[in-house]
Amino acid sequence: MSEVNSSTEKDQEANSSTDKGCIPSSSCPILEDSGTDGEEDQGVTLVEVLEEQAQLEEDADAVLGGSDDKNCTYSLGYVKRQALYACITCMKNSNGKTQLAGVCLACSLDCHSSHEMVELYTKRNFCCDCGNSKFPSKCSLNPEKSEVNDKNHYNHNFNGLYCTCLKPYPDPHDTNPDDMVQCVICEDWLHGKHLGKAPPSDSDYSEMICDGCMTKHDFLSAYVDEPAVQVTDDAGKEKDSCQLEQWKKKDTTALVQATYWPEGWRQRLCRCTKCLEMYSTKKLEFLLDEQDTVEWYEQKGKSAGINRPSHNDQMMAALSSLDRIQQVEAITEYQSMSNELKEYLKKFADSKKVVRSEDITEFFSKLKERKRQKEEKKNTRFSPK
Template sequence: MESQRGSSSSTERAVDDCEDENSVTMLDVLQEENQLEEDANAVLGAADDKNCTYIQGYMRQALYACKTCCKEGIRAGICFACSLHCHEGHELIELYTKRQFKCDCGNSKFGEKCSLNPVKSESNPENKYNQNFDGVYCTCSRPYPDPEGLDNDEMLQCAICEDWYHTKHLGDSETRPEENSYDEIVCDACMKKASFLWSYASKFAVTKDSKKEETTQNDENVEVEDSSKKCTMPETPAKTEGCCFWVEGWRSALCTCEKCKMVYKENEVEFLLDPTDSVQAYEEAGKANNRESQYEKGMKALASLDHVQQVNVIEEYNNMKERLKEYLQKFADNKKVVRAEDIQEFFSEMEPNKRQKVEIPKYCR
């Protein structure tokens, strides 16, 4: 344990030695990489980048819509692996995750067969498609990010319809609860459709006036007892309009008596009783599947170097950063597209005993 603490402090000292107003430290790079990895895990979960998910049937997964392959008005979703292997270079819409979805790549909605799994049915009748597959979201039906800059507000996903909503379109700002005080939301339209959920709102919904201590207490008091025989649905409160913000664990409070199960089925929300259905469960599965992160590998690599070596590595990185910035600036000045070959050339010129070549041909006039 002592040696690990010593390595960590040595790394921090090396970083301090190289810090100035314009430098970027290796810790900055590793921390940014770590955040990107966490974001990717949240979106992709345990996604496979080599095999189409079609043979796994209907499942929650990261999805994409291909605007290059699908004509206007045709909605279809493809899995992560197909987005890489069958639709490389196409115009894709990232859909985050959708429940109970089977990959459409190569079926009757597409002009060509799936290269990863050519044998597929003509359609997937249980798939559900909403406006997100057209590249628009929320009650305002705007794209995200909005190219016109009209609605680039933070967006939240409804736990039932799985559409995304701008926070400013989820009720009055004076009544919306504080950020991070809730776990899931159900939009206004879905609360109207599944109005029985208002029966649970008085105990498990978060409001503007909710105190953190009360929310935590509600979370801890969520009933998990066997309610298959006796109905435990609370009485319906006076308020039955608007969207609803729910505390963590609210789903486990839903009554599971036979009468209530029929209500869930009639409203097509049986999935609310499935503990693996939530996006949180999906993200946790992704984290469990993830191996050692680049941040952890990078920190171990830095810790294995002595102080002088650490300083040299960080200085070289900062030098490379500045030289790359100068190299790319010339492309911007000449309005020239940066190709993979240009990046390869830059790094080849970074090799020892070579001078960096930064001359870029200008357009003929």
């Protein structure tokens, strides 16, 4: 699935003239190991470790930063946009019949921590279903809920299937994996090869509307390739002037293919009385809301992450207090721990289980115990007789 990526650089102190030596950087590798046949493993630098950590934090903030991981969102009603999950385990146990349902971030972590979950990324205007009549047990965060949320919209994504090909993501049987793009209207994720028109190679677009939605809402064809315009309050009050009708006079042909829209394209949409009624009838009012976009949601999440102390800053502060040898030892330990943690988390990804806080605690407890045993063995080996 396509992601929004950006990078954050951290200033590095790397003055080799100090007594403590330089903090490992691109010119100061922390690990170097000569390989066989003259090949050399360059190892990993601190800069690379910190950059990877910063990118992981930013990606997590983009998707989850705008969602609450402690409190069920049911009390907020139909949330404008939030991260959602589908519980396959509960769906299979739901009175013997399949019922599509979605749960918020907090419920996925608290009520369904050991279940098989499907990550749905974000969906609009959704009220958390956890614990209602579709589930075998009540929500532990908010037990008092309505039987159903009749305004929620569900599609095959809630069953772990995507695109018109109705395949899971990732598809274990697909020998030629393809990036997926989310349609801004139906919010399904579709493979580029199944869109009728592949995404621009330069990714120079803000949102995509799939061919199915273009066919269903053919009036959108009139806005394709039109220059962006800034809609002012005065323009919105011109009830008798329909921009859509003017563009239709240009003999616009309805497009039966996916379309890719630049940033700000929603501002082109006509806001006359007739068009506003059409949006309401088609349930497309969200297109006029700038806070509906995934971009707005992700920026909100990233902004929330700015106020959180960075792991990178904390690591750099701790390392700066060590001498050169201690720095190398610390980063070596960090790399070893990082590799072990990745292998540990891979088991959860393969089994499609949510990682609980207890699982992380267990991992570090075992890591701490191995380190203690290692130190005891070391002390025994070098203890004087």
